[in-house]
Amino acid sequence: xxxxxxxxxxxxxxxxxxxxxxxETERRPLVRELIEAGFQxxxxxxxxxxxxxxLATENEIIERGRSIRSELLQEAQTASEGQKAARAYERHRx
Numbered sequence: 051x052x053x054x055x056x057x058x059x060x061x062x063x064x065x066x067x068x069x070x071x072x073x074e075t076e077r078r079p080l081v082r083e084l085i086e087a088g089f090q091x092x093x094x095x096x097x098x099x100x101x102x103x104x105l106a107t108e109n110e111i112i113e114r115g116r117s118i119r120s121e122l123l124q125e126a127q128t129a130s131e132g133q134k135a136a137r138a139y140e141r142h143r144x
Contacts, residue, residue, distance in 0.1 A: 051080045055107055062111045065118065070111060 054077035061069030081104070 051077055051084065054080070055104060058111055059107060062114050067115065067118070070115075 054073045057073040058070045058077070061067065061073060085101075
């Protein structure tokens, strides 16, 4: 599960959202099983400590995704406005 989480982090850092989604999809049932069963990590790390790390990682990935989405929406809006202006110019020119 930790390897899948690190795969998600690597995907986020590379802006490879397909990679993030694939790893998250594979990891989701493992997280659910772990939470339902309760656990103690090797080396004495408790479930609480590990879940805090997991949630912090999730939040970083989500925030980066939101940022990318916002940037893409802004670019799409700018492109749309440019297209409208070009069409208006073409109509006026005729």
